[in-house]
Amino acid sequence: MIPAEFDYVAASSLEDALRLLGEHGDEAKLLAGGHSLIPLMKFRLAAPSVLVDISRLPELRTLRPSDGHLRLGAGLRIRDLELSPVVREQVPLLAAAAASVGDRQVRARATVGGTVVHGDPAADIPAVLVTLDATLVLRGPAGERELSAAEFFVDFWETACGLDEVLVEIVVPALPGRRWAFEKFRQRSQDWATVGVAVQETADGEHAVGLVNMAPVPWRASPVEDALRSGAAVPEAAGHAAEGAAPPSDLRGDSAYRAHLAQVLTAKALTTAGAGS
Numbered sequence: 001m002i003p004a005e006f007d008y009v010a011a012s013s014l015e016d017a018l019r020l021l022g023e024h025g026d027e028a029k030l031l032a033g034g035h036s037l038i039p040l041m042k043f044r045l046a047a048p049s050v051l052v053d054i055s056r057l058p059e060l061r062t063l064r065p066s067d068g069h070l071r072l073g074a075g076l077r078i079r080d081l082e083l084s085p086v087v088r089e090q091v092p093l094l095a096a097a098a099a100s101v102g103d104r105q106v107r108a109r110a111t112v113g114g115t116v117v118h119g120d121p122a123a124d125i126p127a128v129l130v131t132l133d134a135t136l137v138l139r140g141p142a143g144e145r146e147l148s149a150a151e152f153f154v155d156f157w158e159t160a161c162g163l164d165e166v167l168v169e170i171v172v173p174a175l176p177g178r179r180w181a182f183e184k185f186r187q188r189s190q191d192w193a194t195v196g197v198a199v200q201e202t203a204d205g206e207h208a209v210g211l212v213n214m215a216p217v218p219w220r221a222s223p224v225e226d227a228l229r230s231g232a233a234v235p236e237a238a239g240h241a242a243e244g245a246a247p248p249s250d251l252r253g254d255s256a257y258r259a260h261l262a263q264v265l266t267a268k269a270l271t272t273a274g275a276g277s
Contacts (some may be wrong), residue, residue: 003041010053014139014166017054021164022141024050030166031055032075033110035102036118060113060168065090068174074113074167078125082107091172093180093200097128100182103190113167116152119159119217122192124184126153127218131198131210134172140165153217175203181272183265184212187252194252197241197265199273207275214245214262221245224266234276238267 008031011017021028029037029048032055040046054060060075063084070090072081081087081098088095101107101115101124115125116136129136129149136152138145141164152160161167184196196212207228209221223240242259249255270276 001042003038004044004047006041006048007050008053009050011057014054014057014059014168017052017057017166018139018141018164020050020052021166024052026163028052028163030117032114033077034114035106035110036114036120054166055111062169063087065174066171069171070174072112072170072172074111074116074169076112077108078102078110078112078115079104079107081112081125090174090176091132093175093182093198094125094128094132094172096180096182097124097198100124100184106190112170116170117159117161117167119153119155119157120192121153121156121215121217121219122213123218124182124193124196124198124212127196127210127212128182128198129170129172130218130220131200131208132172132175133208134170136167137169137171138162138165139168144168146171149218150220156216173203175200178202179272179274181269183269183272185261185265191252195247195258195261195265197262197269199266199269199275201273201275207270207273209241209266209270211241211245211262211266214242214247214258216246219245221262221266224270228270228275232276234267234270237275238263238270241266 027049060073062073134149178201181199193212198210211219223243227237241262247255247258
C-alpha cells in the first residue's frame, strides 16, 4: 500500500501553516500525529498533493488552567493527557479515556487535535469532549472562532473545521472531585470500542452521558440524562441509552447488539459515577 505522490512542508509557525493552507487550498492536508491520515493515504482514500507538518509547533502543545477550565493545545499527544497531573486532577475522565486509546506507541504519537478533526465516531476522545461540553477553538484567515463540541462534529468523518482552518485549542471545564466513569467494550485490548460510555458528574450535580460508536458522530445520550433528572433509577435511565442513536452494524456486532451493550455499559458507568445515589 503506497500513497500517491505528495510534497512535504514543515510549517515554521501557526501563521505559516495558515499561509500554506491558503496557498494550496483543498490540495493540502495538515499532518500532526499521522495515525489517521497516513493509513487513509496508503489506501488512496485521501490523496493530498501537499502535507503541511504542524507536529513541531510549540504554540499547539500548551496546557494551562484558565478561569475554571483547562485549555489544551490541539498538538498535545494523547499520552500527554494520560500522564498530565493537571488533567488527572482536574478532568480525570479525559485522562482515563486517553489511557484507553490504542497502545503506548500510538498514544505517544497521536494528537488530541488529530483525533478530533478526523471525526471518527469510534474514537474515544471526541465522545468525552461532547460529554464535557468542550469548546473547540479554530483559527483561520478571518481570525479565531469557537464551536461547542456538539456543533463541531457534523457527520461520519466530517467536522466543521474549514479547509483553511487549524484547530488550535480545546477548552474543557475543570471538575476536580466530581465523580465520573468510562466504560469501553472491545474485542482486543487495542481495538476501537465496539461501544464506549463516558459519564461525568457536572458542577451542578447532574450527570452527562456520551457514547462512543453509537451514531455517525460522538453521541450525547440526552434521553438518559432526561430520565435521571426526572428521578428515574439507574436501570431505567440506562434503558434509554440507544434512544435516538443510530448504532452501526459491522463484524464486531450488529446495531441491536450495540444498542443492548450501550444499555449495559451505561448502567455500569452511571453506578460508578454515583448517579441516582
